[in-house]
Amino acid sequence: MKKKLAVFSGLALGFMPFMAFAQASVCTGVTIGTFQYIICRIGNILSTIIPILIVLGVVYFIWGVVTYVISSDEEAKKTGRDRMIYGIIGLVVIVAMWGLVGIVNNTFGVGVGTGAPVLPTVPF
Numbered sequence: 001m002k003k004k005l006a007v008f009s010g011l012a013l014g015f016m017p018f019m020a021f022a023q024a025s026v027c028t029g030v031t032i033g034t035f036q037y038i039i040c041r042i043g044n045i046l047s048t049i050i051p052i053l054i055v056l057g058v059v060y061f062i063w064g065v066v067t068y069v070i071s072s073d074e075e076a077k078k079t080g081r082d083r084m085i086y087g088i089i090g091l092v093v094i095v096a097m098w099g100l101v102g103i104v105n106n107t108f109g110v111g112v113g114t115g116a117p118v119l120p121t122v123p124f
Helices: 002-014 016-021 035-070 074-108
Strands: none
Touching: 035 074
16 A cells, blocks of 8 residues: 555656646637637647657666666567567657647647637638
8 A cells, every 4th residue: 555655646746847837828818618729728738748658658668678688588688679669669659740740830830839729710
């Protein structure tokens, strides 16, 4: 029970900076309940999740390196090598998608500092 409590409290304390960053929203000036607000909130959530995924990919890669280095069994070395390969592939995919989203944001003029995206409307 103490081990679970220590792990949970460590995770909770590890995510405290994200709660502090959640106080500043980029969605200021957008009416709650509109489509623009929903898109802005999804963007905020993804901006928080992507760095977490990158950290998890790096940890998985390091876990593979440690497994590969300390193991003497050939099967364990193969498992460590596979973890390193999958960690690198995961990092490349995450960073490539993040870069693609950045290119799309810059192309259409939708950035983090610009607030909610301006959606086209039908003139009356």
